[in-house]
Amino acid sequence: MTRRTLPAFGLRNWSQSMAAVRIATAFAKPADFIGTEGIIQGWVRTRRDSKAGLSFVAVSDGSSFDPIQLVVPADLPNYASEVQHLTAGCAIEAQGAFVQSQGKGQSIEMQVKSLKVHGFVDDPDTYPIQPKPHSMEYLREVAHLRVRTNTFGAVARVRHCLAMAIHRYFHENGFAWVHTPIITGADCEGAGQMFRVSTLDFVNMPKTPEGRIDFSQDFFGKETHLTVSGQLNVETWCMALSKVYTFGPTFRAENSNTSRHLAEFWMIEPEIAFADLAADADLAESLLKYIFRALLNERQDDLKFFAERIDKECITRLEKFVEAKFERITYTEAIDLLEKAIAKGEKFDYQPKWGIDMQSEHERYLTEKVFGRPVAVINYPKDIKAFYMRLNDDGRTVAAMDILAPGIGEIVGGSQREERLDVLDSRIDEMGLHKADYWWYRDLRRYGTVPHAGFGLGFERAIIYATGMQNIRDVIPFARTPKNCEF
């Protein structure tokens, strides 16, 4: 019999620990493992004892949705003293032979020859993660342990799969990943309330002669905040590297209490030079299809679980998504569709009207009822969009784009940027902003300006869409929301 791994238990160094078999690897190619010996390391899910002189211990190491079944014979020296006291959550390491499973439900299992318990569960009666259904709300309160459940293990693997697919997509398409700053001195990004970054003494604030807080004495010598977007910064590198993207944390101090908002979330912001809004929409469509196709290929086990327990539609929704062409309509056409819907008897709480932003109910109606799939809405009235968005020839709309998805609403928000300095300046003036604050951003329009475009993709919103999870707090390891920063 081939011996794949080092036999001894106990502390081992990194290279030795690599010799342990990942459960996903054994499941992927059972024929390679049956008839060999190895080591399985993981946490107990369930234990069933048989009087035939053995116990079945289901163990997960997080590498796959399904746990592997260990068959533990009663003649092990620690059988009565330890094995029979294993409960959900215990950390163990088992050495034995991989064999074809005699039972249903798995192809390969381990016939255990020795088993070491690294850590028991102190009080099994109060261990928060029991082998039974728990509510999402309860699991949020034990976020440090919830990743041990089926649902959150699946979320974790899907999250990783999508993150890697995003980087792979950009890398394969010649984009450079840009690490834009987390701390920003631009208090003018205009994307909402910001968290202040300061080392000043709250009890003893330095004041200016006019009685204001003297930020010149603060760490950076000026008022600083956590970033609400890497866009303005990433545009600078776009003007040299042509195709760039950011993928990092973003912070919004808005008092938003919804299932779609976090105070700290991750955002992907590509920026492409020599590109217009149509190219921007193409990029968004291509990226989303690529990462969801990767998910369908790589995480079938987890998606199957989501389809069974969380959202029946999640796999078919993704399959339709990667095949179908995105619907693209203008804002003006969208308002038109909504007004026609009202004429046909559709009821909205708010009247859709050209010139004001669409309400959630309007966006929902378009993406869920009219099209039943993602829809890109472009060319919004300039007065409801940011100063940097490119003014269209009609003089009253800008080249903005929102991609709406069923069940979530806005998943992508982007635009072609205003590359003409004179137009940008008049937009800054119009909105009551100060040109001096944007001196370096304006420089980009003075030194080799070029049409360019980009968008922001909410990473957690993409995960919600892919999994059918209902609350954004359940697709990030530790959610930060108003009045909640536990863990």
Place this chain on the structure above:
RNA sequence: UCCCCUAUAGCUCAAUUGGUAGAGCGGGCGGCUGUUAACCGCCAGGUUGCUGGUUCGAGUCCAGCUGGGGGAGCCA
């Protein structure tokens, strides 16, 4: 920030018009079984979120507070 809902065993939930707080799961012990969120029996487990009020009597009604959820706004 606004509107609505909600808080009972480790977890998920019951408890009629206000009248002594119960089940399933999980846990412990035993039985049975190459078992699959197994099955059968027994046992333990509660200051009903907190503070106050109404009442002979409050899990139940009222007020405030705290936590949680859903929706709206803002947005990704």
